[in-house]
Amino acid sequence: MKRMGRTRRWTAGAAVVALVLTACGGGEGDAASAADCELGATDGDLNLYNWADYMDPELLAQFEEEFGVEVTEDVYPSNEELFARVESGGAQYDVIVPSDYMVDIMIQEDLLMGLNFDAIPNVDNIADEFAAPPYDPDLEFSVPYQWGTTGLGVNLSVIGDVEPSWDLVFDPEVAGELGGRISLLDDPRETMGAALYWLGHDPNTTDEDELQEAADVISASRDWIAAFESNQYSDLLLGGETVVAQGYSGNFLDNFGDDEDYAYLIPEEGATIWTDNMAILADAAAPCTAHTFVNFILDAQNGAQLTNWTYYASPNEAAEEFIVDDVLDNPAIYPDDEVLDNLFFLEDTGDSERFYTDFFTQAKS
Amino acid sequence: MATTLEPPTGEAAPPSAAPSQLGLERDAERAESRRGFLIGLPSLLYLVLFFAIPLGIVFVYSFGNRSRTGRTILGDWTLSSYERLFSSLVMQITGRSLGYAILTTVVCLLVGYPFAYYLATRPPKVRGILLVLVMIPFWSNLLVRTYAWRVILGSDGPLVQVLGAVGFTDVRLLFTPFATILGLIYGFLPFMILPLYASIERLDFSLVEAARDLYASGWEAFRRVTWPLSRPGVIAGSILVFIPSFGAYVIPEILGGSRTTMLGSYVVLQFLSARDQPFGAALSMAILAVMLASALLYFRSGAKDVG
Numbered sequence: 001m002k003r004m005g006r007t008r009r010w011t012a013g014a015a016v017v018a019l020v021l022t023a024c025g026g027g028e029g030d031a032a033s034a035a036d037c038e039l040g041a042t043d044g045d046l047n048l049y050n051w052a053d054y055m056d057p058e059l060l061a062q063f064e065e066e067f068g069v070e071v072t073e074d075v076y077p078s079n080e081e082l083f084a085r086v087e088s089g090g091a092q093y094d095v096i097v098p099s100d101y102m103v104d105i106m107i108q109e110d111l112l113m114g115l116n117f118d119a120i121p122n123v124d125n126i127a128d129e130f131a132a133p134p135y136d137p138d139l140e141f142s143v144p145y146q147w148g149t150t151g152l153g154v155n156l157s158v159i160g161d162v163e164p165s166w167d168l169v170f171d172p173e174v175a176g177e178l179g180g181r182i183s184l185l186d187d188p189r190e191t192m193g194a195a196l197y198w199l200g201h202d203p204n205t206t207d208e209d210e211l212q213e214a215a216d217v218i219s220a221s222r223d224w225i226a227a228f229e230s231n232q233y234s235d236l237l238l239g240g241e242t243v244v245a246q247g248y249s250g251n252f253l254d255n256f257g258d259d260e261d262y263a264y265l266i267p268e269e270g271a272t273i274w275t276d277n278m279a280i281l282a283d284a285a286a287p288c289t290a291h292t293f294v295n296f297i298l299d300a301q302n303g304a305q306l307t308n309w310t311y312y313a314s315p316n317e318a319a320e321e322f323i324v325d326d327v328l329d330n331p332a333i334y335p336d337d338e339v340l341d342n343l344f345f346l347e348d349t350g351d352s353e354r355f356y357t358d359f360f361t362q363a364k365s
Numbered sequence: 366m367a368t369t370l371e372p373p374t375g376e377a378a379p380p381s382a383a384p385s386q387l388g389l390e391r392d393a394e395r396a397e398s399r400r401g402f403l404i405g406l407p408s409l410l411y412l413v414l415f416f417a418i419p420l421g422i423v424f425v426y427s428f429g430n431r432s433r434t435g436r437t438i439l440g441d442w443t444l445s446s447y448e449r450l451f452s453s454l455v456m457q458i459t460g461r462s463l464g465y466a467i468l469t470t471v472v473c474l475l476v477g478y479p480f481a482y483y484l485a486t487r488p489p490k491v492r493g494i495l496l497v498l499v500m501i502p503f504w505s506n507l508l509v510r511t512y513a514w515r516v517i518l519g520s521d522g523p524l525v526q527v528l529g530a531v532g533f534t535d536v537r538l539l540f541t542p543f544a545t546i547l548g549l550i551y552g553f554l555p556f557m558i559l560p561l562y563a564s565i566e567r568l569d570f571s572l573v574e575a576a577r578d579l580y581a582s583g584w585e586a587f588r589r590v591t592w593p594l595s596r597p598g599v600i601a602g603s604i605l606v607f608i609p610s611f612g613a614y615v616i617p618e619i620l621g622g623s624r625t626t627m628l629g630s631y632v633v634l635q636f637l638s639a640r641d642q643p644f645g646a647a648l649s650m651a652i653l654a655v656m657l658a659s660a661l662l663y664f665r666s667g668a669k670d671v672g
Contacts, residue, residue, distance in 0.1 A: 080640055227540045241539070357634055365461075
C-alpha cells in the first residue's frame with residue numbers, strides 16, 4: 001500500500017489544479033447585453049433564487065398557470081452567499097433578488113443582464129423615490145422588489161414612551177439605565193452605521209478617524225449592550241432578555257403581530273433604508289421568461305399581494321390601492337415623508353469594507 | 366492502477382532464484398494489496414473529494430487578492446493575507462481562543478478524570494447504564510442543547526434566580542465569557558470522558574494492588590501507576606477537547622453574544638461580511654497549523670512519557 005502514496009497525492013494535486021483552473025475561467029463574466037424579448041414572451045422554465053419567506057407561493061402558482069411555465073425557487077440566507085454562488089458561474093438561475101449594495105457589486109462584476117423595458121412596461125408603477133437609487137441610477141440592471149429599514153424594536157411596557165433615537169442604545173444616560181438589556185446587530189456595516197448616525201457622520205464614510213470614533217462609541221456602550229446578535233434579536237426581545245434591539249423592520253413587525261407592548265422605531269438621527277431588487281443573471285437560460293416574470297411582479301395587484309404576504313413595503317406605487325390598510329397605514333412599514341428623507345442606503349465601500357469589519361471586531365470585544 | 370503495484374526495483378527479490386514459489390507469494394501479496402485498496406477506496410475517495418480538494422482550494426485562495434468588489438482574484442499571488450495574521454487584533458483574538466481552549470481542556474480533564482475512573486471501576490451492569498447516560502446528550506443536536514443553555518443562563522432563568530435568592534442580585538451570566546466557557550466545557554466533556562474511560566478500563570488493577578503491597582500510599586500509587594498507564598486516554602481526550610474548543614463557532618456565537626469573538630467567528634466574518642476570502646482562508650490555514658502543531662507536540666511528549 002505504501003507505494004500508492006505518490007499516485008494518490010498526485011491525483012489530488014491534479015484535481016486541485018484542475019478545479020482552480022475552472023474557477024479562474026469562470027471569473028470572466030459575459031458582457032451584459034439586453035435580451036431581445038417581446039412583452040409576455042417565454043423561452044423556458046424559470047429558476048428563481050430568492051431570500052427565504054420572501055415570495056407568496058400563490059403568486060408563483062398564478063404565474064405558472066398564466067404563462068404555462070414551471071417555476072423553481074431556491075433560497076439563500078445572505079447576499080454574500082448569493083454572490084459566491086453566482087460569481088463562479090454555472091449557477092442555473094434566471095432571476096435573483098440581491099440587496100442594494102450587492103446590485104452595485106454585481107453590475108461591476110458584469111454578472112447582470114441589461115433589462116429590456118419593452119418587455120417590462122410595468123416599470124412605470126415604481127414610485128419616484130425608487131426610480132433612481134444610488135446603486136443603479138437608471139434602473140438599467142435591476143428593479144426594486146421590496147424595501148424596509150433598519151431601526152430599533154422596543155418593549156414599550158418596560159421603557160415607556162420614548163423618542164425614536166439612537167440614544168436608546170448609545171447614550172449612557174438613556175441606554176445605561178436599561179439594565180444591560182440591549183442588543184445590537186452583529187453586522188459591521190449596520191452596527192457601525194448606527195454609531196455613525198448617532199455621531200452625525202455619513203454611514204458610508206471611509207474616513208478612518210470617523211470609523212475610529214464610531215468604534216469608540218460601540219466600545220463604550222459594551223457595559224450595557226447584552227449581545228451583538230443578528231438572528232435571534234427579535235426572540236430575545238419578545239422573551240424579555242432584552243428591551244431594546246436593533247434589527248430589520250419586517251422581521252420585527254412580523255413577530256410583534258398585534259401585541260401593543262412592542263413597537264418598531266426609526267431613529268430620528270437617521271437610519272438605513274434597504275431595497276431588495278429583481279435582477280436577471282447575464283447567463284440566464286430563460287431571459288424572456290425572466291423579463292415576463294419581473295413584469296408580472298411589478299403589476300399593481302400582484303405587487304400588493306406580495307406585500308400583503310411579506311409585510312415589507314412595496315416600491316410599487318400603483319399597488320398601494322390594493323394593499324391592506326394594516327400595512328399601508330403602519331408608519332413603521334410606510335414611514336411619512338419627513339422620516340423618509342432621513343433614510344440612507346448603505347453603499348459598498350470597496351477596500352474600506354475590511355476597516356468596518358476590523359474596527360467593529362475590535363470595538364465589541 | 367496496475368502500474369503502481371509494480372515493486373520498485375531496489376526491493377524486488379531476484380525473480381530467477383525460486384520462480385514458482387516467489388511468484389505465488391507475490392501474487393498473493395498483490396491480491397492482498399489490491400483487496401486492501403478496493404476496501405479502502407470509498408473512504409479514500411471521500412477524503413480526497415471532501416477533505417483534500419477543499420483544503421487545497423482554501424490553501425490556494427489564501428494566496429489570492431481581494432478585488433475592490435470582494436471577489437477573489439487568483440494569480441498575482443501574494444502573502445499579504447498571511448502578513449495580516451500578525452496584526453494586534455488577530456493576536457488578541459488568537460490569545461483569547463487559546464486561553465478559552467486551554468481552560469476548557471483543563472476543566473474537562475479535572476471533571477472527567479474522576480468520573481471516568483468511577484465509571485471504569487463499577488460492575489459491568491452499572492457501567493453500561495452510566496455510559497449510556499454520558500452519551501445521551503448526543504441524541505439531540507449540539508445547537509439545540511446550546512440554545513437550552515440560553516434559557517438556563519438567561520436573566521429570568523433558574524440559575525440567576527437561585528443566585529438572586531442567596532443574595533447575589535443583578536448577576537449577568539448569559540453573554541459573558543463565563544457562559545462561553547461553560548458552554549464549551551458542557552459541549553466537549555463527553556469527548557474527554559470516553560477516551561479516558563477506555564484507557565482506565567483497560568488498566569490492570571493488580572498493578573495498583575502491587576504498588577499498595579509495596580507500601581505506596583494511595584496518592585503515590587495513583588501518581589506512579591494509574592496516571593502513567595492512563596496517559597494515552599488523557600492525551601487523546603485533551604486533543605479531542607482542545608481542537609474543537611479552539612476553533613469553536615456555534616457555542617461562543619450563541620452563549621457569548623458575540624462579545625467575546627473567537628477565531629471561528631472571525632473567520633466567518635471574513636467570508637460572510639467582509640467578503641475577504643483570501644484573508645479568511647489564510648486564517649483557516651493558520652488555525653490548522655496551530656492545531657496540527659499542538660497535537661504533534663502533545664503526542665510526542667505523551668509518547669516519551671509512556672515510553
